[in-house]
Amino acid sequence: MSLKHIAARAAVLSALAEAIDKELKDAKKELQEGLKAAKAESGTQKISIALEEGQDIGSVSLVQPKAAATVTDPDKFLAWAREVRPAEVVTRLVTEVRPAWQALVLTEITAAGVAQWADPQNGLIHDVPGVELQGRAAYTRMTVPDTGRDAIAEAWRTGQLSHLNLLQLTDVPAEETAP
Structure with a gap:
């Protein structure tokens, strides 16, 4: 050819x-x-x-x-994460929740179908501010x-x-x- x-x-x-x-x-x-x-x-x-x-x-x-958990108010979510799991918050020039932990929390909220998170360390159920379940x-x-x-x-x-x-x-x- x-x-x-x-x-x-x-x-x-x-x-x-x-x-x-x-x-x-x-x-x-x-x-x-x-x-x-x-x-x-x-x-x-x-x-x-x-x-x-x-x-x-x-x-x-x-x-x-199914609807998936989404951070709709990053400031509220950050304030909540600082309170319940400060080690998962990273402070640089910008303060943010560690992406891996945020993904874990959103996955668990999606599975539960409600904007609440069960802390495996102490068993407390948290209402998670700044997160909503949204249709896809x-x-x-x-x-x-x-x-x-x-x-x-x-x-x-x-x-x-x-x-x-x-x-x-x-x-x-x-x-x-x-x-």
């Missing part, structure tokens, strides 16, 4: 990858909006994915993570097992995916594509 051929192949693959990436982002956004609408209308949060001939190739679900954005999870990927590859090779309007490279005028 000549260097010119390798360069042309790399350029074409790069251009296609960029175009596919843009189309994929748009399709995933449309899918997530559709799943959110389906959940609101009928409670549907998971659908199967099938090729035209009806062969199931995977599934997609709307995932709504829903996202989609697509599961396509190897058998589904194989079916997609075969459908691509045999030209059976045209009904999906996958990618139209219409941004480049025809006269610019001539060699």
Whole structure:
């Protein structure tokens, strides 16, 4: 294979990858909006994915993570940490709670589902100021097992995916594509 051929192949693959990436982002956004609408209308949060001939190739679900503990008022959280665990507070040019301990406290609050922390050293339950449980954005999870990927590859090779309007490279005028 000549260097010119390798360069042309790399350029074409790069251009296609960029175009596919843009189309994929748009399709995933449309899918997530559709799943959110389906959940609101009928409670549907998971659908199967099938090729035209009806062969199931995977599934997609709307995932709504549980609320997570978040420091919403760093000053209040810092004052509380200074009181209950001063060794976890670091003073430099800026005084802050040690990130590892903050992460530990937030993880435990998230697990408990309430802005309280149980001190393992003395068993006291603390209301933690400056921390709230906040909802997190829903996202989609697509599961396509190897058998589904194989079916997609075969459908691509045999030209059976045209009904999906996958990618139209219409941004480049025809006269610019001539060699």
